Amino acid sequence: MSGVPADDGFTVLDVGGTTLRVGTYDPATGTLSRVRRVPVDGMHRDPGAPVPVLQQRVVEQIVREAGAHTGGRPPRAVGVAFAGPITAAGLVLAAPTVWGRRGDPLPLGEVLTERTGAPAVVVNDLTAAAWRYAAGEPGDFCLLTVSSGIGNKVFRGGEVLVDADGHGGELGHWVCDLSPDAPLCDCGGRGHLGAIASGRGVLAAARRAARADGAAFRGSRLGARCEGRAERIDNRAIAEAVRAGDPFATEVLRGTVTPLAQAVGAVFASIGVCRYILMGGFALAVGEPYRRLLVAELQRLGCFGMDTGQVDAMVSLGVADDDHGLIGVGRLLADRAPVPFAQGAS
Secondary structure (H helix, E strand, C coil): CCCCCCCCCCEEEECCCEEEEEEEEEECCEEEEEEEEEEEECCCCCCCCCCHHHHHHHHHHHHHHHHHHHCCCCCCCCEECCCCCCCCCCCCCCCCCCCCCCCCCCCCHHHHHHHHHEEEEEEEEHHHHHHHHHHCCCCCCCEEEECCCCEEEECCCCCCCCCCCCCCCHHCCCCCCCCCCCCEEECCCEEEEEHHHHHHHHHHHHHHHHCCCCCCCCCHHHHHHHCCCCHCCHHHHHHHHCCCHHHHHHHHHHHHHHHHHHHHHHHHHHHCCCCEEEEEEHHHHHHHHHHHHHHHHHHCCCCCCCHHHHHHEEEEEEECCCHHHHHHHHHHHHHCCCCCHHHCEE
């Protein structure tokens, strides 16, 4: 890829549940530049809109942002990291955090290639993020994100383990609570890990706990931060309280980490991956205390054949930024780019 001019890199986008990021990835230097963030034109801006309407709005926004980023010139190539299961052909099968309920599959890769006039590659956002970490990891690993949802991807043998139809890496939709009143997931299902252990799940759990034991809440650091009012709790307040060692907030978080540890233990026991990298806005906002809670739960539950020290070494925190998808899809493009792009042709 050294033939690609440094000032004519790939246009990369990361489309999440709340934020769209766009930037330039230079495959010659492996650097990211000119990053811009805007709210996604999805269900969080218009929760009542029909799925087809939201799909169209998001497509138009991606095309518009890509065009603005290149000053109206056709991009050299477009890479999109997208929050949802994606087939190898770039077909978006679902997007629970972007347009909510499952609609018709959207051929986003094909649409963007046609609309931008440039080759477009669309992959799941965690698939993209795994490519970022693959450059620095000596062996196999599992990437876990804890943000507005829960997701994972396993990188093994130089590839992300996802089949051609996009199946795999969706731990957030593992049903871990079978009760009829289990928390509702964005996809419409109940009791999914993402509804319980995500940032949204932790927030809901904290508010429930505050209402159930008002005295303990009001006496906690979290309660002081929120003036003793459950409705004022937010994820930032929870993260700050846990980092400060607040027992009330820490116990709430521990309850949501337990099913995540069960899921990690199942991945370990089934395929033997011994490296787990934590990323996502909520997990990284809590930081080291989150890692310690997850490790403690893994040690309590047990990882067959591993001692406590080995379990501790299994889990690490990712880079504390939100550029994972942009850098990752840029690296994926550089690795998979057609020969004309590798030679620097227009």
